[in-house]
Amino acid sequence: LTYLQAPEDLVTSVISNDVNLEWNMAALRTNGTRKEKLSLNNISSNRKIGFEESNSTQTNTRSLTGFKVYRNNIEIVQINDPSLTTYADNGLDSGDYSYYVTATYDDDNESLPSNTEEVTIILDPPANLTAESQEPDIILNWDAASALRSLTGYRIYRNNVSIADVTDATTYTDLNVPTGTYTYFVTGIYGQYESESTNEVIVEHTEADDPLIPTHTALIGNYPNPFNPTTTISFSVTQNSDFVNLSIYNLKGQKVKTLVNATLSSGFYTYVWNGTDDSGKSVTSGIYFYKMRNADYSKTRKMILLK
Numbered sequence: 001l002t003y004l005q006a007p008e009d010l011v012t013s014v015i016s017n018d019v020n021l022e023w024n025m026a027a028l029r030t031n032g033t034r035k036e037k038l039s040l041n042n043i044s045s046n047r048k049i050g051f052e053e054s055n056s057t058q059t060n061t062r063s064l065t066g067f068k069v070y071r072n073n074i075e076i077v078q079i080n081d082p083s084l085t086t087y088a089d090n091g092l093d094s095g096d097y098s099y100y101v102t103a104t105y106d107d108d109n110e111s112l113p114s115n116t117e118e119v120t121i122i123l124d125p126p127a128n129l130t131a132e133s134q135e136p137d138i139i140l141n142w143d144a145a146s147a148l149r150s151l152t153g154y155r156i157y158r159n160n161v162s163i164a165d166v167t168d169a170t171t172y173t174d175l176n177v178p179t180g181t182y183t184y185f186v187t188g189i190y191g192q193y194e195s196e197s198t199n200e201v202i203v204e205h206t207e208a209d210d211p212l213i214p215t216h217t218a219l220i221g222n223y224p225n226p227f228n229p230t231t232t233i234s235f236s237v238t239q240n241s242d243f244v245n246l247s248i249y250n251l252k253g254q255k256v257k258t259l260v261n262a263t264l265s266s267g268f269y270t271y272v273w274n275g276t277d278d279s280g281k282s283v284t285s286g287i288y289f290y291k292m293r294n295a296d297y298s299k300t301r302k303m304i305l306l307k
Contacts, residue, residue: 007067007085007101007114016150017121017190019089021069023101023114025082062105070100070113078104091150093193094123123195126154126170126186131201132220132234132268138174138182138203139234141221141301145188145195153189157197158182165189171223177205214238214268219246219292219299222273226304229282230274235292237264242294248273249289256283259290275305 010023064082068075069089077087089099098118103111124147132139145151153167158174159182166172174184182203188195214236222233237244246260257278259271273290276282285307291300 004062004105004109004111005064005103006111007103010099010101010114010117012099012117012119014119014121016147017090017092017094017123017193018150019092019097019099019119019121021087021089021099021101021117023067023085025064025085025103062107062109064103065106066104068102068104068110070102072098091191091193092121094121094195096120123188123190123193124151125188125195126198129184129186129198129201130218130220131184131203132236133203133205134234134268134270135206136176138177138184138205139220139223140172140174140184140186140201141223141225141234142170142186142198143301144170150190151188152191155187155189155194157185157187169225171221171225173223179205181205213266217242217294217297219290219301221301222290222303226306228275228306230272231303232270232272233259233290234268234270236268237294238266242266244292244294246271246290246292249291250283251287251289256288260292 005026007023007025010021013020066078066080066082067085069077069079069087071089076089079087096118097120098116100113100116102113105111124145126145127143129140129142140156142154153165154170154172155162156164156166156172156174163174164172182205183200184203185197185200187197215238216236217238218236220234220236222231224231233246235244235246242265243263244260245258247255248257248259250256257273257276259273260269283305285305288303288305289300290303291298293299
């Protein structure tokens with residue numbers, strides 16, 4: 001039986017929706033013999049493995065030409081460089097995948113497979129979608145997906161219909177929306193694939209002379225984000241005579257600016273931060289946090305100042 005050395009120690013690692021594979025190839029016996037008996041238990045009944053049967057001792061005189069990588073039992077790539085023992089399977093959809101590798105030799109011979117590795121791909125979705133009716137527009141804000149390496153943008157849906165794609169932002173303004181009731185959600189875009197959606201948000205959009213009464217206290221978000229030099233922060237308050245504090249902090253947790261520190265009546269509010277501290281001095285570019293709190297509520301969001 002002619003022995004064809006198989007790849008060994010296949011390992012996989014997952015980054016976002018990319019899978020990296022790495023394996024080893026033991027030194028080949030080009031002139032020696034192998035006395036041990038080959039195990040055929042792992043040979044697939046519907047796939048031809050390149051080996052020759054004989055009752056003689058096992059001698060490998062064939063030359064290694066490269067490798068084949070299989071995903072879910074289907075060949076996805078043939079590597080024609082025997083020194084290359086890594087492969088990156090990039091841009092996958094969410095789901096479960098299994099991998100193994102075989103070695104290829106001259107005369108179209110193929111070894112037994114390596115060990116099988118199984119991975120699960122999850123396309124991280126955005127989260128915590130909020131929507132605010134500011135007639136005639138509706139402003140959406142959400143938290144970024146946690147895995148940004150392969151993320152190419154976000155897709156906004158209104159009433160289950162895609163209305164826009166955005167990149168490099170976690171906010172969107174739906175302009176000049178007619179009066180009515182609307183449902184919004186957002187997905188993450190990973191190349192040609194989409195993640196699961198955020199929470200759905202229902203908005204009762206009315207005319208300016210028929211203002212909405214907020215149903216809950218919330219730090220809605222800021223727009224634009226990133227921004228230069230100003231951004232507008234929106235929030236809602238449900239109780240009259242509610243004391244509210246809204247402050248800006250840097251990455252060290254130091255307070256930079258107090259925007260609101262007052263008793264407010266029920267309603268929707270917007271405040272503009274012009275990128276200055278409490279002394280009126282302009283702050284540097286970077287990541288900042290804005291925190292809203294009252295007696296029963298506390299919420300912090302992130303924003304980026306780019307100059």
